[in-house]
Amino acid sequence: MDALTDTSIAQLDQEGWVVLPHMAGCDVRTLYACLLPIAARWLALMNRHIALTPASRVVPRTATCTRITGEFQPLQQDADADAFPLQVVTLLSAPGRDFTGGEYVMTEQRPRMQSRPMVVPLQQGDVAILATARRPCQGSKGMYTVSMRHAVSTVRSGTRIARIVTFHPPDGELTDA
Amino acid sequence: MHDIDWRDMAVRLDATGHAVLPAILTPDECAALRAMYPQTARFRSRIVMARHGFGRGEYQYFAYPLPPLLQQLRETLYAHLAPLANVWSRQLRVPVTYPGTLQAFLARCHAAGQMKPTPLLLQYGAGDYNCLHQDLYGAHVFPLQVAILLSRPGQDFTGGEFVMTEHGAGMARADVVPLAQGDAVVFAVNQRPVAGKRGMRRVALRHGVSRLASGTRHTVGLIFHDAA
Numbered sequence: 001m002d003a004l005t006d007t008s009i010a011q012l013d014q015e016g017w018v019v020l021p022h023m024a025g026c027d028v029r030t031l032y033a034c035l036l037p038i039a040a041r042w043l044a045l046m047n048r049h050i051a052l053t054p055a056s057r058v059v060p061r062t063a064t065c066t067r068i069t070g071e072f073q074p075l076q077q078d079a080d081a082d083a084f085p086l087q088v089v090t091l092l093s094a095p096g097r098d099f100t101g102g103e104y105v106m107t108e109q110r111p112r113m114q115s116r117p118m119v120v121p122l123q124q125g126d127v128a129i130l131a132t133a134r135r136p137c138q139g140s141k142g143m144y145t146v147s148m149r150h151a152v153s154t155v156r157s158g159t160r161i162a163r164i165v166t167f168h169p170p171d172g173e174l175t176d177a
Numbered sequence: 178m179h180d181i182d183w184r185d186m187a188v189r190l191d192a193t194g195h196a197v198l199p200a201i202l203t204p205d206e207c208a209a210l211r212a213m214y215p216q217t218a219r220f221r222s223r224i225v226m227a228r229h230g231f232g233r234g235e236y237q238y239f240a241y242p243l244p245p246l247l248q249q250l251r252e253t254l255y256a257h258l259a260p261l262a263n264v265w266s267r268q269l270r271v272p273v274t275y276p277g278t279l280q281a282f283l284a285r286c287h288a289a290g291q292m293k294p295t296p297l298l299l300q301y302g303a304g305d306y307n308c309l310h311q312d313l314y315g316a317h318v319f320p321l322q323v324a325i326l327l328s329r330p331g332q333d334f335t336g337g338e339f340v341m342t343e344h345g346a347g348m349a350r351a352d353v354v355p356l357a358q359g360d361a362v363v364f365a366v367n368q369r370p371v372a373g374k375r376g377m378r379r380v381a382l383r384h385g386v387s388r389l390a391s392g393t394r395h396t397v398g399l400i401f402h403d404a405a
Contacts, residue, residue: 015388072350074348074349075349075351076349100355101353101355105340105352105353107309107342114231114308116306116385117308117309117342117351118387119336121336121390149349151349151350151351153351153352154193
């Protein structure tokens, strides 16, 4: 996939998210295949040994999330440690035209330090690749693991529609190696 | 300042923990404050955030006497915020009442050894950010503070969003406060009361700034308690 350049991967490694502009129509299974080597590298760096489902067998779960004026998504971490470490969010509405507010916010919790707030700058049709729950981080004394939380700030006007894709093994299949 | 709807501000602060006061400073006033950053004699100390794990970027605390514009803003804002601070005290059952003037409140801080001025000028460049934090400097805390954006989003800088988080009983949320140049955001320093099913409960607040994608962003922070 051309959109996942070395620069995109470097941004994903540094921040835990990257925005791929105008990618709403991309094939989810193809995208997953591009994310597999990054996920494998992250899991190895976090010393987690989980067998990753090959692209031919992965089950993408798609949820469409609609929020109207006054609604927000709480700051949460909705996946366990064995989940696929990356997920995909596509913004279907146009910020500033279809809605105001409703920014995609992430916080990065680091050991013994204050959390870092992040705002993922999504335009209509953009795809964001996001760390699901945990990701490896390069520190001055080696790698450490940070914990990521996701939120959508209050929609101040209009309607915000987003599509979230998470990746799962086929039903009944264990993720342990 | 005379155009501000203080009642509306109090209602929004009570509902969400923050309120924007649009165009509280003119572009010229913003430019004058930005131009103070290199004038080191105006400041009592300079903090490089990366050295303390606070983030990336830097800020300087003004020395007394404050620039007249900031002194006047700090006094006026305090006088309009003290009534709400007293309502919050009662709702949170905190045995503290706030006097009607900044001068009287600062006399209390100074008597307790909190003598150093806390108003500050912050400067962020590309890649800089501020971790989620609370501005507490001793036992005496005024529960509301103000930040004023001195730069133009989209022109002087991109990214660098003002983010607030709120943690309550079993629920956390995050909000982005949109600011234009000269806008002030008034927000809760560390906690605020929220109406629950069985009376008032307290939620904890933090604020920070997301990473700047490009440019330079200056803000003024007005904190009403002084520091030990």
